[in-house]
Amino acid sequence: MLHTTSPIPPISHNSLRDQKIFHKVLDSLPEHIAVMDNDSTIVFVNQAWKTFADKNQLASENYGIGVKYIDLCKNTMGTEKKQAADIATKITTLLSGRIDVLAIDYPCHSPDRHRWFRLNLTWFMVNNERWAVAAHENITQLKETARILARKESKLKGILGTVPDAMCMFDPQLNIVWANEPAKEIFGPGIENNKCFTIFKRTSAPCSNCVVGNTFEDGKSHTGEYTHVNAENQQRTFLCRTSIAAYDQDNTPSLVMETLQDITDQKKMIQDLEQAKNRAEAGIKAKNDFLATISHEIRTPMNAILGMSRLALDADLSSDQYQRISHIQSAGKALMNIITDILDFAKIDAGNPVIKKETFQFGDIMEKIITENESTAKEKNIDLAYTFSHELPVFMEGDGSRLTQIIMKLVENAVKYTSAGEVTITSDITFQEGQDLWLTVTVADSGIGMTRDQLSRLFEPFTQADGSSDRIYGGTGLGLAIVKQITDAMNGKLRVKSKPGKGSVFTVSLPFSLSPATSVFSLPVETSADSHNNKPGTGPIMQNTFTDKKILIVDDDPVNREIVTAFIEKTGAKVQEADNGAKAVEQISSSQFHLVFMDLEMPGMDGCETTRKIRKLQVPWASDIPIIALTGHDPAQIQDQCLSAGMHDCLTKPINMEGLTKILDKW
Secondary structure (H helix, E strand, O other): OOOOOOOOOOOOOOOHHHHHHHHHHHHOOOOEEEEEOOOOEEEEEOHHHHHHHHHOOOOOHHHHOOOEHHHHHHOOOHHHHHHHHHHHHHHHHHHOOOOOEEEEEEEOOEOOEOOEEEEEEEEEEEOOEEEEEEEEEEOHHHHHHHHHHHHHHHHHHHHHHHOOOEEEEEOOOOEEEEEOHHHHHHHOOOOOOOEHHHHHOOOOOOOOOOHHHHHHHHOOOOEEEEEEEOOOOOEEEEEEEEEEEEEOOOOOEEEEEEEEEEOHHHHHHHHHHHHHHHHHHHHHHHHHHHHHHHHHHHHHHHHHHHHHHHHHHOOOOOHHHHHHHHHHHHHHHHHHHHHHHHHHHHHHHOOOOOOOOEEEEHHHHHHHHHHHHHHHHHHOOEEEEEEEOOOOOOEEEEOHHHHHHHHHHHHHHHHHOOOOEEEEEEEEEEEOOOOEEEEEEEEEEOOOOOOHHHHHOOOOOOOOOOHHHHHHOOOOOOHHHHHHHHHHHOOOEEEEEEEOOOEEEEEEEEEEEEOOOOOOOOOOOOOHHHHHHOOOOHHHHHOOOOOOOEEEEEOOOHHHHHHHHHHHHHOOOEEEEEOOHHHHHHHHHHOOOOEEEEEOOOOOOOHHHHHHHHHOOOOOOOOOOOEEEEEOOOHHHHHHHHHHHOOOEEEEOOOOHHHHHHHHHHO
């Protein structure tokens, strides 16, 4: 029988000194150590065993020395009883010599904390007797760390599982050491432990400018676009991004992660959209070219109709003759207004609204609008009135022509749809910071009004209040659509209120700037009194005389030349004509002119080429003589072309005295 004070027979000699050293060594270890004989009787425990027993109220007589270790396990109570019994069985197996080492992790929880220990049990022989050492290591922190790592790994797997793109990890030799499921689905399940280029490229050499290799080389993330071959032997385009996944001890990249986003369909979609965009732009260009051609082809004959009828009205006519030609003039203007609306709507609808910035006097605009609508209002017994709550004259900067167009259409509509009663126009100005202001114009009528359903469709093109209005009132249904489009293009606001049989109220608010100007050119407005003498408008226009001016008209169309010549001669200016560009160059090289009207569309040498040749003439006046383009095109579309050729301004056909006189006064 062994004594508890001498746990193990001495290996070499039975000296007290060796036993003390042996005890000191075991006591210095952090593990809880018990030494037992071949029937598991504990013969020695170290200090760590005793300390743990004391702290956890597990201390028994002699700390279990003399008790069989197997009995301690069998007597364990609680949730760990089953595992303790299993340990006892395995200890018996070890002490029998059938196994050499036993390692078991087991819980040893206290009321206030969870603990885990690892039992390492091994046996050895001394003097032909079998002995065993049980070392209990506290692995609670290790278990906690493992639990945290497992949770993080699970979280990472969850995150990676949501990534739809292929992901691969590479070593410095470009071997795929890991791949996610999307990568395996794209390139095949056996891609790991292969060179990337043998999988992606089916080649024996790396990609040119390989982003993975670049990241290993400089330690930076890289992005590149590559064409790879998938498992179905199809070429697909991938956007590849790299990042460093791990470093060596010398802080050099040891693993690189690559994300491969399949952008084949995206690139195809972009190409399709680009092609669709090109087709749309080609269609818009064709539409714009068609509109420009139509505009020119329509305006040229309309110039003859309106110009000649206007000249005829200035002749000595009988009352019947005057009345008939007046009808031609009115019908021509109405037709020109319809054509202008259609072309204007088409240009705005194509996304080409041109908003200019010029100085204008708001009072002149309102005077013109009232004057041009008052005769129609009188014929229908409508009281047309204008009131304002601000000072006049007021000079503003903005697109006065577009403002005129908006208010004119609103007033014309109000007069058109009012059979009796009144049309009232009011204007108000709200000043902002600096020179900015908001101009608000309201047009109210006592006309037919509109239902809620009609209001919802009010600004749709080619739409009028109802089917009957097409027959009763006529028109294209474009007027209010154009007003809405122009208002939006000018960053303004348009509102309408209406009730059937009670009339309508249109309110438009537009931003402008206050101008420092104190005057702008404005032709006298033709009044009803001016038309009683069979010569409408002749009186005020003749007040602008240019008797000391010499003007050249260059146009291949004799009718156009005749009309322009007649209008200009009314101002007192002297006129010469040229029916082609070559003659114009010849005349200007030998004679000085104060102004040149140049048709753009001429056979042989067009207006722009003629202008460039004139500018190159070696005569003093050739470089700065004002040259004005005569055109049936939209001036906004050909303005840059004209200016680059050396022209100063544009006059659009059909030509009228108002526009012509304004050009003469300006230049």
